[in-house]
Amino acid sequence: MSTVAIDLTCVRKSYGDKIVVDGLSFAVASGECFGLLGPNGAGKSTIARMVLGMVAPDTGKMTVLGEPVPARARLARARIGVVPQFDNLELEFTVRENLLVFGRYFNMTAREVEAVVPALLEFARLEGKADARVAELSGGMKRRLTLARALINDPHLLVMDEPTTGLDPHARHLIWERLRLLLARGKTILLTTHFMEEAERLCDRLCVLEAGRKIAEGEPRALIDEQIGCQVIEIYGGNPNELSSLIRPYARHIEVSGETLFCYAPDPEQVLVQLRGRAGLRLLQRPANLEDVFLRLTGREMER
Amino acid sequence: MREGYAAVMPANAYNWVAVWRRNFLAWRKVALASVLGNLADPMTNLFGLGFGLGVIVGLIDGTSYIAFLAGGMVATSAMTAATFETMYAAFARMRAQRTWEAILCTQLTLGDVVLGELAWAATKAVLAGTAIAVIAASLGYAAWASIVYSIPAIAITGFVFASLAMVVVSLAPSYDYFVFYQTLVVTPMVFLCGAVFPVSQMPSAFQRVAGLLPLAHSVDLIRPVMLGLPAGGIGLHIGALCMYAVLPFFLSIALLRRRLMR
Numbered sequence: 001m002s003t004v005a006i007d008l009t010c011v012r013k014s015y016g017d018k019i020v021v022d023g024l025s026f027a028v029a030s031g032e033c034f035g036l037l038g039p040n041g042a043g044k045s046t047i048a049r050m051v052l053g054m055v056a057p058d059t060g061k062m063t064v065l066g067e068p069v070p071a072r073a074r075l076a077r078a079r080i081g082v083v084p085q086f087d088n089l090e091l092e093f094t095v096r097e098n099l100l101v102f103g104r105y106f107n108m109t110a111r112e113v114e115a116v117v118p119a120l121l122e123f124a125r126l127e128g129k130a131d132a133r134v135a136e137l138s139g140g141m142k143r144r145l146t147l148a149r150a151l152i153n154d155p156h157l158l159v160m161d162e163p164t165t166g167l168d169p170h171a172r173h174l175i176w177e178r179l180r181l182l183l184a185r186g187k188t189i190l191l192t193t194h195f196m197e198e199a200e201r202l203c204d205r206l207c208v209l210e211a212g213r214k215i216a217e218g219e220p221r222a223l224i225d226e227q228i229g230c231q232v233i234e235i236y237g238g239n240p241n242e243l244s245s246l247i248r249p250y251a252r253h254i255e256v257s258g259e260t261l262f263c264y265a266p267d268p269e270q271v272l273v274q275l276r277g278r279a280g281l282r283l284l285q286r287p288a289n290l291e292d293v294f295l296r297l298t299g300r301e302m303e304r
Numbered sequence: 305m306r307e308g309y310a311a312v313m314p315a316n317a318y319n320w321v322a323v324w325r326r327n328f329l330a331w332r333k334v335a336l337a338s339v340l341g342n343l344a345d346p347m348t349n350l351f352g353l354g355f356g357l358g359v360i361v362g363l364i365d366g367t368s369y370i371a372f373l374a375g376g377m378v379a380t381s382a383m384t385a386a387t388f389e390t391m392y393a394a395f396a397r398m399r400a401q402r403t404w405e406a407i408l409c410t411q412l413t414l415g416d417v418v419l420g421e422l423a424w425a426a427t428k429a430v431l432a433g434t435a436i437a438v439i440a441a442s443l444g445y446a447a448w449a450s451i452v453y454s455i456p457a458i459a460i461t462g463f464v465f466a467s468l469a470m471v472v473v474s475l476a477p478s479y480d481y482f483v484f485y486q487t488l489v490v491t492p493m494v495f496l497c498g499a500v501f502p503v504s505q506m507p508s509a510f511q512r513v514a515g516l517l518p519l520a521h522s523v524d525l526i527r528p529v530m531l532g533l534p535a536g537g538i539g540l541h542i543g544a545l546c547m548y549a550v551l552p553f554f555l556s557i558a559l560l561r562r563r564l565m566r
Contacts, residue, residue, distance in 0.1 A: 015566070054408060054565050056308050071307050074315055074411050082409035088402035090326075092333060101329065104322035105410035153410075 004063070005030045005157050005188040006051060011060030013046060013212075020046045021057070022212040030156070033179075033189040035199040035206035037290065043212040044192035045085060048161045051190060052077060065156060078106065081150030085161040087142050091135040095126060095145055098134060099152055106153040116152065123178065124148035140171030147178060157188045164198060176201055196290040208294060215297045220290060227296050228288035231268045235261040235275070236282040247271045255295050262295060264288070312561045314415035323407065323420020324427070327393075331428075342432040346381035350374060350436065353500060364502060367531055374440035375527030376499030378454065379461055382433035383519055386462040387490055389425040390469035391482045397421075398473065404564070414564065415557050422466040422553065429462025430455060437530065446530040453529045460545045461522040467552040468518070474559035493519045498527075518548040 006028040013021040021043045028034040036044045049055040051064055053073020062069045067076040090098050096117060103113035121127050124144040134142065143163065150158060163179070164172040179202055183189060193199050199206050200220045208216040208223075216223055230252060235243060240256045247263055248254065250270040255262040265271045268285050275281060314320065331338060354370030361369040397403035407417050437454060440446045472485045494500065496510060497520035503511050514520045521541040528535035 052409060053311065056565070070311055073311060074413055077409065078411040080409075084402075084405065084409065086402065088406040090330070090403070091401075092330060097329060101322075101326045102406070102410070104325060105407055105412050107319070107322070107411075 003030050004028070005065060006034070006190060007061075007063040008047075008050075009061040011047075011050065011057045011062060013043075013050070013055065013057050020212050021050070023060075024209075024212070024214055026207050026214065026217065028188060028190060030188050031183075031186050032204040033183055033191060033202050035203035036190070036192040036209060037194070037196070037199045037203075037206050037294075038209035039194055041211075042209040044194075044209060045161055046212075048159050048190065048192055051159055052080065052082065078153065079156045081153065081155035081158045083143075083146050083150050083158065083160040083163045085165065087146055089134045089142060089145060089149070092133065094131050094133055095121070095137075096130045098145065099149060102149050103152050108152070113152070116154075120148040120151060123151070123181075125174070138171075140167055140174065143167060143171065143175060144178070147175065151182075155187070157190065158182065160189060160191045162192055162194070164193075164195065172198075196294070200290050208290075208297060210298050216293065223293050224288050224290065227293045228264055230264050230266045230288065232286055232288050232292055233263045233265060233268055233271055234284040234286070235263060236284075237280045238278065243275070247274050250274065253296070255299070257295060262292065264292070309558060309561065312414040312557060312565065314419050315411070315413045319412050319416035320420035320423055322412065323417055324424050326403075326407075327420070327424040328427075339431065339435070342381070342385050342428065343435050345384065346377045346432070346436050347439065349380070349500075350377045350440070368445070371440075371445040371531060372502075372527070373500060374436070374445045375530045376494075376523055378433045378436045378440070378458065378530065379497075379519060379522040379526050380494055380499045381436050382429035382458045382461040382522070383465045383490065383493070385432035386425040386429040386465040387469045387486075389428045390421065390466045391473060391476075391485070392479070394421045394425070394470070395473045395476070395479065395482075398560075398564075408564075414560055418470060418553065418557050418560065422463055422470065425466035425469075426459050426462030429465070430459050433458035433461070433526075440530065447532050450530045450532065454526045457522060457525040457529070460542070460549060461518075461526075463549040464518045464522070464545050467549050467556065470556035471552045471559065474556045474563055493517055496520070498523050518545060521545050521548075 004027050009025050011021055011024045024047065036047055038044055046055055050057055050062065051069065053070035053076065056070050064073070064076040065079050067073065069076055090101060093101065099117055099120060100110060100113045117130070121130055124147060126141060126145060126148065129137065129141065134145065137145065164175050167175065176198070179189065191202060203220060205217070205219055207214050236259060240261045243261055244254045244256065250267065251263045251265050253264040263271055272283065275283065350370070350373060354373045358369035364372045404417055408414065434451060434455060437446060437451045441448050441451055472482065476482060496514045497503070497517050498514065499519065503514050503520065506514070521544045525535065525538065525541045
């Protein structure tokens with residue numbers, strides 16, 4: 001087993017005049033969680049589909065689990081588990097039948113599937129639901145079943161396209177906890193997300209995308225330190241122009257987005273002193289996060 | 305580019321079975337309603353036309369009209385069952401239900417999925433066609449043993465029409481377009497291909513057209529067997545049907561690749 005799970009070199013894809021992936025290169029090491037972070041339309045899903053061999057790049061070279069993709073993508077897919085952006089479970093089948101049918105797609109026998117079902121259900125916290133119809137499950141349970149289904153072939157690599165989009169916070173945290181467990185077991189994860197928090201919590205490294213181009217790559221903490229490296233004060237209310245000229249001498253950098261002013265300040269106390277006593281302002285002081293990195297790199301906030 | 309097409313062809317001789325078994329499991333849950341739905345239409349035609357027109361028509365080629373019609377209805381019901389299973393059910397699995405999307409994330413290829421769908425549609429054609437043959441035999445319009453001989457012909461008829469419908473599926477933007485195929489291709493074929501009256505009744509130009517259509521070859525294989533008559537040109541009929549099964553199969557894979565994997 002090579003130590004590089006996914007290797008993309010100068011991959012480019014366009015539909016007509018629209019360039020979706022623009023000369024992208026990155027490598028994912030075995031055992032790491034690599035995030036593709038970007039707003040809707042940044043090309044994340046297209047890249048995930050390319051890795052699975054379901055979209056052929058116009059130019060560039062891709063290797064996944066040692067197989068050239070898309071030419072030999074089938075052999076790579078035999079060792080990949082996929083959590084798609086939208087659930088595509090069999091709603092009329094029971095939980096057990098879903099796993100059986102999916103196991104057969106990997107040429108597993110009914111006996112082989114039966115042998116792994118208990119462990120998968122336990123992992124997905126669906127122990128009591130083996131014979132429930134999928135249509136009766138909650139959204140969070142369906143996502144966990146999709147995750148269990150992705151593990152049926154004991155994959156080396158998991159490709160997850162927005163795995164927690166549309167889930168409530170409780171369900172989302174449960175998925176995150178399960179994913180950390182998988183990483184601890186040595187699985188490799190390629191994760192696309194537009195949740196900064198998700199990327200920050202899970203990813204060892206990530207690639208920030210905008211309009212199909214890589215605009216930054218690295219460890220989440222390193223990216224934050226490198227791009228921001230100080231505290232952030234969010235200021236709501238008031239006239240952003242007037243306020244920014246007032247605090248500019250004390251700020252390393254200021255961004256205005258909508259009605260919010262982001263002030264990146266090495267010494268936040270100085271800024272707060274300037275603003276003290278002003279009516280109608282709401283202030284929030286916090287450590288910098290990936291959201292700020294994205295704002296800094298693109299000049300705009302990530303849509304949610 | 306050629307490499308791209310090679311990667312979506314069926315990967316081996318057995319991967320499709322998993323898709324067939326998925327459809328079988330889904331069908332088992334609604335089997336009764338499904339069987340009734342598949343049988344009602346050809347039965348109505350057989351008895352309605354057979355008894356109603358039979359009185360007026362009298363004998364055709366020395367057999368009663370209803371016995372003549374039985375072979376045509378077996379072929380027609382196989383055609384309809386395979387066509388509808390592919391156009392509506394398989395299209396739903398490709399689009400709304402996202403079943404194909406899930407399967408294509410496994411080690412199966414697009415060709416495996418298409419082959420599994422065609423085999424499943426052919427299975428439903430065998431069920432529908434055989435059921436009509438059983439009813440005809442139990443009423444004395446066909447020999448029981450003839451059912452066994454006609455099953456391979458029914459199966460290949462199912463494959464042919466599933467394969468043709470898969471091309472329609474690969475091109476149709478939505479369900480609304482299926483009605484064109486149904487009214488402009490499928491229904492005229494019933495009348496052109498000798499299912500309800502002998503092809504020899506038509507002007508010679510129409511007869512030549514009929515000779516090119518797949519349903520005519522199916523009818524010419526199935527009817528003589530059911531009537532216990534000697535059949536001619538078996539090799540030609542089987543050859544023509546194989547062409548109609550295989551060429552659209554590869555064409556639909558190529559078209560679906562462009563549609564789904566871009």
